[in-house]
Amino acid sequence: MNGPYLALILGLGSRAWTDHTIIDTALTEVWHDARQDGYSGIEVMEGTAPGADTMCGDWAKARFDHGIGHLPVEADWEGPCADSCPPGHRRTRRDNTEYCPLAGHRRNQNMVDRQPLIALAFQVGQSTGTADCLRRLAKAGVPTRRWAA
Template sequence: MNGPYLALVLGLGSRAWTDRTVIDTALTEVWHDARQNGYSGIEVMEGTAPGADRLCGEWAKARFEHGVGHLPVEADWEGPCADTCPPGHRRARRDNTEYCPLAGHRRNQNMVDRQPLSALAFQVGESTGTADCLRRLAAAGIPTRRWAA
């Protein structure tokens, strides 16, 4: 596959999203549209979280031979905080390790900064991570289709 000829599409959503059929249908439609518009396929970027993100990644990996790339973008939960993080905001897990609760927001901005051609959002309830990414996509003017469960 030739990366520059793939349309970058962001698949995102709630950890509670379980409807694989909706994701399969949405990504298949986007792949088909991209092919009709002269791309050799799509590259599905996703944030590696359980639920919608992971289902989008699984769809992409299963279709590699059909012109589909996969770009997982992980949040660095255990890594150092950004200069903009407030002092003392790190949280402890049950195993006594600490993490930065803003790492998901930084990952979301990283994905938006890659300027995907479009985004597909699969949201259950008031998922805060999904809502954060949707705000960032809107601010960047990236076309986004939404499904709710």
């Protein structure tokens, strides 16, 4: 569904975010604004984490028939580390599977590098993943609207 007429919107936030109404209102407003600016719709990009990310994705999927796209961008937790990862930093879960603790940061940079028109951030407390993405968005100059709970 991605095309030149869809505005790319990044929805991100804390795993502890629970307020569906705020997300619904924020995405609906951005959708209407994009339509007013000449876009045929929006594509909601999100990082697939539970909480705010998933809620943004669910909002988009429920409105597919209205010209809204969905772009999930997953972190490759179990995959190989990047060349920039420090040696020996991989961690082991309780089920003995290893993962790269920096995979979420790489996913965040991947989303920022796609140059969304705007980012909508829904943060509870000092969520580290959300804070990391917000720093990357600010550095890239991506306009960001924030809500806190």
